Amino acid sequence: MKAFILDRYGKKQALRLGDMLEPVPGPEDVLIEVEAAGLNILDSKIRDGAFKPILPYKAPLVLGHDLAGLVISVGANVRRFKVGDAVYARPRDGQIGAFAERIAVKESDLALKPANLPMAEAASIPLVGLTAWQALVERAQIKPGQKVLIHAGSGGVGTFAIQLAKHLGAIVATTASAANVAMLRELGTDVVIDYRSQKFEEELSGYDVVLNSLDATTLEKSLKVLKPGGQLISISGPPDPAFAHAQGLNVVLRLVLRAMSAGIRRKAKRAGVDYSFLFMRADGEQLGHIAKLIEDGTIRPVVDRVFPFEQLNEAFAYIDTGRAKGKVVVTLK
Numbered sequence: 001m002k003a004f005i006l007d008r009y010g011k012k013q014a015l016r017l018g019d020m021l022e023p024v025p026g027p028e029d030v031l032i033e034v035e036a037a038g039l040n041i042l043d044s045k046i047r048d049g050a051f052k053p054i055l056p057y058k059a060p061l062v063l064g065h066d067l068a069g070l071v072i073s074v075g076a077n078v079r080r081f082k083v084g085d086a087v088y089a090r091p092r093d094g095q096i097g098a099f100a101e102r103i104a105v106k107e108s109d110l111a112l113k114p115a116n117l118p119m120a121e122a123a124s125i126p127l128v129g130l131t132a133w134q135a136l137v138e139r140a141q142i143k144p145g146q147k148v149l150i151h152a153g154s155g156g157v158g159t160f161a162i163q164l165a166k167h168l169g170a171i172v173a174t175t176a177s178a179a180n181v182a183m184l185r186e187l188g189t190d191v192v193i194d195y196r197s198q199k200f201e202e203e204l205s206g207y208d209v210v211l212n213s214l215d216a217t218t219l220e221k222s223l224k225v226l227k228p229g230g231q232l233i234s235i236s237g238p239p240d241p242a243f244a245h246a247q248g249l250n251v252v253l254r255l256v257l258r259a260m261s262a263g264i265r266r267k268a269k270r271a272g273v274d275y276s277f278l279f280m281r282a283d284g285e286q287l288g289h290i291a292k293l294i295e296d297g298t299i300r301p302v303v304d305r306v307f308p309f310e311q312l313n314e315a316f317a318y319i320d321t322g323r324a325k326g327k328v329v330v331t332l333k
């Protein structure tokens with residue numbers, strides 16, 4: 001089958017369109033004809049080699065963490081899906097490879113695609129949707145009336161997380177540049193802070209939750225926004241000891257991650273705030289809940305650009321600018 005192959009790790013390394021062996025589905029797997037695949041910064045970071053200690057994929061490999069497509073066969077133990085179903089997924093770590101014509105995905109990572117979305121829009125959802133769900137529903141357990149700051153509201157995670165937080169009844173602030181204010185208002189954002197001309201840490205206070213996806217300086221400034229007992233959840237690091245434990249990392253890596261997050265954990269403790277790192281995981285059941293929110297119009301995908309599959313490297317160059325407004329997708333059909 002045709003696939004984009006990462007032959008060796010390297011910063012901004014181009015992917016090669018070539019032939020890969022067909023996936024061999026196991027009894028719990030569903031084989032999918034990929035119609036569209038979403039790009040994520042995680043793909044760029046893996047390509048660059050930044051994730052090698054945590055996700056030690058061996059090159060050559062096929063990247064791609066988001067897909068939508070049609071079921072073409074199911075394993076012997078698969079019960080919930082049948083040939084012809086339109087599905088979407090974020091396949092689990094170790095089983096990625098959406099930048100290919102076909103992929104085998106565990107049944108438990110899969111859900112029926114939102115019925116009202118074309119394949120390209122459906123493929124934009126899984127990774128960012130699950131990240132927002134796991135941060136705001138599972139971890140923060142947002143209650144109506146709580147105040148939530150979502151950094152980088154115009155990005156892939158931000159555009160989804162804002163809509164989910166509003167659905168949960170939160171008052172939502174975000175950081176963004178002036179050009180994106182109108183779009184963020186349309187998504188329901190209550191307060192938009194222009195990060196180029198305003199200091200969010202001086203404008204906002206008494207917040208219950210901050211979702212950080214930016215750098216260490218923003219993370220530290222975010223402590224000032226939170227009230228005592230608030231939660232600082234970061235998806236851009238630094239990873240904490242609980243994450244190292246959950247990933248089953250070796251003792252050396254555990255010590256390294258403990259040291260990397262020692263500063264922010266100490267400062268959070270001093271401020272009476274809980275700091276945690278979140279690394280999203282595949283979850284088909286949660287994707288099912290998300291599909292319902294999309295079908296009833298609560299959440300809509302924000303897709304910035306759609307490229308033909310052959311232009312995957314151009315699509316990567318675009319997300320690598322860090323300026324995407326919502327998601328970037330490639331289509332195979």
Ligand SMILES: NC(=O)c1ccc[n+]([C@@H]2O[C@H](COP(=O)([O-])OP(=O)(O)OC[C@H]3O[C@@H](n4cnc5c(N)ncnc54)[C@H](OP(=O)(O)O)[C@@H]3O)[C@@H](O)[C@H]2O)c1
Binds near residue numbers: 279281324
């Ligand atoms: N741990 C996890 O499970 C997990 C899951 C998903 C993502 N992540 C991480 O989260 C980060 C964000 O991911 P993403 O997919 O949302 O990224 P993205 O879509 O590439 O984000 C791009 C957006 O960020 C905005 N932005 C850039 N600098 C900003 C700043 N200083 N303040 C406010 N907005 C800013 C840009 O707006 P302008 O063009 O206006 O600047 C652009 O719209 C990445 O590091 C990614 O790896 C982690």
